[in-house]
Amino acid sequence: MEINNAGATSSLRLLQICLIFSVLILTYFSPLVRSSSPPELRILSAERRVDLSSHIIRVSLTLKVENIGTSPASEILLAFPPTQVDHLAWIKADAVVGRRKKKSSLPLEVKPSTIEDGPNGTKYYSIFLVNQLGSSESVSVEVLYALTHSLEPFPVEISQSESQLVYYHDSAVILSPYHIKSQETSFRTPSNKVESFTRVEPTAQSGTELKYGPYEDRTSYSYSAVIIHFENNNPFAVVEELIREIEISHWGNLQITEYYKLAHAGARQKGGFSRVEYQSRQPFSGLSSFKHLLAELPPRVHSVYYRDEIGNISSSRLRIGSKKSELLIEPRYPLFGGWKATFVVGYGVPVQDFLFESSDGARYLNYSFGCPLAETVVDKLTVKVVLPEGSEDPSVVVPFQLEQRLEKKYSYLDVVGRTVVVLEKRNVVPEHNSPFQVHYKFNPIFMLAEPLMLVAAFFLFFVASIAYLHMDLAIRKS
Ligand SMILES: *[C@@H]1O[C@H](CO)[C@@H](O)[C@H](O)[C@H]1NC(C)=O
Numbered sequence: 301m302e303i304n305n306a307g308a309t310s311s312l313r314l315l316q317i318c319l320i321f322s323v324l325i326l327t328y329f330s331p332l333v334r335s336s337s338p339p340e341l342r343i344l345s346a347e348r349r350v351d352l353s354s355h356i357i358r359v360s361l362t363l364k365v366e367n368i369g370t371s372p373a374s375e376i377l378l379a380f381p382p383t384q385v386d387h388l389a390w391i392k393a394d395a396v397v398g399r400r401k402k403k404s405s406l407p408l409e410v411k412p413s414t415i416e417d418g419p420n421g422t423k424y425y426s427i428f429l430v431n432q433l434g435s436s437e438s439v440s441v442e443v444l445y446a447l448t449h450s451l452e453p454f455p456v457e458i459s460q461s462e463s464q465l466v467y468y469h470d471s472a473v474i475l476s477p478y479h480i481k482s483q484e485t486s487f488r489t490p491s492n493k494v495e496s497f498t499r500v501e502p503t504a505q506s507g508t509e510l511k512y513g514p515y516e517d518r519t520s521y522s523y524s525a526v527i528i529h530f531e532n533n534n535p536f537a538v539v540e541e542l543i544r545e546i547e548i549s550h551w552g553n554l555q556i557t558e559y560y561k562l563a564h565a566g567a568r569q570k571g572g573f574s575r576v577e578y579q580s581r582q583p584f585s586g587l588s589s590f591k592h593l594l595a596e597l598p599p600r601v602h603s604v605y606y607r608d609e610i611g612n613i614s615s616s617r618l619r620i621g622s623k624k625s626e627l628l629i630e631p632r633y634p635l636f637g638g639w640k641a642t643f644v645v646g647y648g649v650p651v652q653d654f655l656f657e658s659s660d661g662a663r664y665l666n667y668s669f670g671c672p673l674a675e676t677v678v679d680k681l682t683v684k685v686v687l688p689e690g691s692e693d694p695s696v697v698v699p700f701q702l703e704q705r706l707e708k709k710y711s712y713l714d715v716v717g718r719t720v721v722v723l724e725k726r727n728v729v730p731e732h733n734s735p736f737q738v739h740y741k742f743n744p745i746f747m748l749a750e751p752l753m754l755v756a757a758f759f760l761f762f763v764a765s766i767a768y769l770h771m772d773l774a775i776r777k778s
């Protein structure tokens with residue numbers, strides 16, 4: 301009886317302790333739980349402009365965001381359907397400060413965000429605010445992004461004389477994890493030839509503009525699929541692979557060699573190509589094909605060449621300017637949908653235009669990333685910076701994420717080989733043509749390596765010939 305009673309009190313004690321503990325744990329963790337749930341935001345007004353005039357789709361999104369919760373917010377989430385995230389090549393966000401004429405923009409950091417439970421596989425990007433957004437405060441942000449491979453040719457095949465039509469899929473309302481009070485979207489098409497578009501009233505078309513909205517009070521994750529079918533004859537120029545080799549020589553030159561695998565990614569060409577029809581019915585034949593592309597090269601470029609498997613192509617034209625030079629690249633035949641061309645472009649530029657000394661005495665290259673061809677998508681870009689022999693500790697500064705590794709390259713007269721910094725990036729658009737830097741340390745003694753090698757080679761040759769002559773004499777004597 302007594303033992304039993306003691307057992308009962310001790311289990312009661314245990315229960316008490318358990319209770320106290322669980323209360324303690326709850327109070328300890330509850331702030332954590334609360335802060336991990338997103339602060340309550342609401343979008344007061346949203347305006348989206350989608351530019352469909354090229355094959356690279358550019359979207360600008362202006363959002364006015366209000367904090368309707370009690371805790372301050374430091375980030376704003378952007379939601380994307382999973383099909384769009386794979387084609388998202390570039391994104392940038394700015395905070396808009398001031399009003400009207402005094403308006404200025406402040407760049408904000410944008411990063412992919414990993415929120416697991418997005419409905420229907422929604423993917424997120426986070427915009428990090430510089431100043432926290434307090435309760436009932438609001439902020440205006442402007443987001444720009446570019447999508448590639450998002451226009452689907454339909455019909456899939458066209459003949460030489462037909463125009464190219466494409467489908468674009470999107471939503472009439474903006475996909476967002478927040479409630480949107482008022483919003484409007486406009487799509488700009490390259491011409492006013494729009495075959496069809498989904499109506500989500502109010503919808504209006506005027507000229508090259510298709511307007512959806514204004515829509516009021518859409519709950520979070522609202523989505524309303526629309527398909528636009530329209531004419532787009534712009535060159536669908538896609539470089540499936542581009543390797544750019546930048547070789548630094550401290551002897552005054554920067555040698556650039558670019559290996560292109562270019563394709564026309566539009567509607568496939570049906571039937572054979574008739575040059576007679578192509579030439580006699582210009583500009584109505586081969587509307588969606590392209591004859592040439594413009595490459596923007598640095599000013600002061602020299603020794604430019606352009607060749608394919610057959611040999612040098614002399615039809616290219618070069619215009620040298622003080623700010624930039626332009627090279628008109630003209631393949632041997634016009635490119636139709638599904639056709640490909642491989643070629644090499646090479647040029648030299650003065651090293652002093654791109655190679656500098658940093659404050660710590662190290663050297664750095666400052667050159668443009670991306671592809672010199674205008675309005676082109678690069679599926680896979682590899683930039684190889686070949687450092688001079690004897691360079692050490694290379695480090696790269698690039699304003700976006702990419703893969704990097706080091707390789708070694710040996711060319712004639714090299715003793716220890718050259719370090720090659722290899723940078724790789726997929727899905728590259730013209731917005732990636734921004735400067736990047738490769739810093740490295742260099743021992744000037746290596747400047748003498750090549751001439752010394754040459755001198756040594758001559759000296760050896762000289763000694764060998766003397767020895768040979770002596771031998772010869774010796775033989776004749778006997
Ligand atoms: C998710 O997908 C289902 C079926 O495809 C659809 O009915 C629903 O509206 C979608 N929900 C959201 C939030 O997009």
Ligand SMILES: *[C@@H]1O[C@H](CO)[C@@H](O)[C@H](O)[C@H]1NC(C)=O
Pocket residue numbers: 603604605607611612
């Ligand atoms: C092509 O042009 C480059 C540079 O002008 C020259 O060095 C090369 O010999 C040429 N090749 C042929 C096959 O003509």
Ligand SMILES: *[C@@H]1O[C@H](CO)[C@@H](O)[C@H](O)[C@H]1NC(C)=O
Pocket residue numbers: 666667735737
């Ligand atoms: C690199 O060059 C660009 C112009 O081409 C210039 O605006 C930028 O300041 C340079 N960056 C560095 C770190 O020198």
